[in-house]
Amino acid sequence: DVKVTQSSRYLVKRTGEKVFLECVQDMDHENMFWYRQDPGLGLRLIYFSYDVKMKEKGDIPEGYSVSREKKERFSLILESASTNQTSMYLCASGGASGKETQYFGPGTRLLVL
Amino acid sequence: EDQVTQSPEALRLQEGESSSLNCSYTVSGLRGLFWYRQDPGKGPEFLFTLYSAGEEKEKERLKATLTKKESFLHITAPKPEDSATYLCAVQTSSGTYKYIFGTGTRLKVLA
Numbered sequence: 001d002v003k004v005t006q007s008s009r010y011l012v013k014r015t016g017e018k019v020f021l022e023c024v025q026d027m028d029h030e031n032m033f034w035y036r037q038d039p040g041l042g043l044r045l046i047y048f049s050y051d052v053k054m055k056e057k058g059d060i061p062e063g064y065s066v067s068r069e070k071k072e073r074f075s076l077i078l079e080s081a082s083t084n085q086t087s088m089y090l091c092a093s094g095g096a097s098g099k100e101t102q103y104f105g106p107g108t109r110l111l112v113l
Numbered sequence: 114e115d116q117v118t119q120s121p122e123a124l125r126l127q128e129g130e131s132s133s134l135n136c137s138y139t140v141s142g143l144r145g146l147f148w149y150r151q152d153p154g155k156g157p158e159f160l161f162t163l164y165s166a167g168e169e170k171e172k173e174r175l176k177a178t179l180t181k182k183e184s185f186l187h188i189t190a191p192k193p194e195d196s197a198t199y200l201c202a203v204q205t206s207s208g209t210y211k212y213i214f215g216t217g218t219r220l221k222v223l224a
Contacts, residue, residue: 104156
């Protein structure tokens with residue numbers, strides 16, 4: 001059974017804090033993705049990784065960085081959290097065939113005060 | 114510009130009242146179209162993948178169809194537990210793994 005897990009379901013952080021969100025998949029997928037979801041805006045891609053240590057910017061990478069040291073693990077880092085980064089963060093993984101379905105984790109709801 | 118539009122934004126149905134959700138797309142080339150269900154506060158749950166016009170997929174009360182310009186998610190005799198937001202996403206043939214998501218249809222099925 002497909003399994004994508006995220007380290008936290010809810011997080012509350014202060015402005016300026018460094019925030020780590022972690023995602024783990026057990027499907028041996030090459031591709032992993034970080035999205036944020038906001039009402040009325042849908043899902044927007046922040047970063048994705050197509051291999052270990054490889055990454056590409058998505059549509060809204062500003063204020064974020066990522067790390068992929070192992071195939072199964074993809075981390076999203078907010079270097080200095082700001083209130084406009086309050087959102088639902090979703091991780092997904094998918095295979096590398098070019099026609100692969102993305103499978104999502106349960107999401108992390110982040111509140112930055 | 115590649116674009117995915119879902120309609121309606123919201124839909125209320127009585128239990129047993131069949132209907133369809135629409136996902137229209139304008140892309141340079143279609144690699145795949147994906148339907149997801151999302152419950153409040155949770156991640157999207159995969160439903161179907163469609164790759165070419167004329168293709169259909171079914172699962173319980175749901176049936177997804179695809180043409181060259183749009184996809185429909187048909188819901189037959191819905192139940193209250195079908196209430197959720199249904200998301201459509203398109204993967205283009207532009208050479209990346211990126212999806213373009215629609216903003217979803219919020220479905221409420223009343224008992």
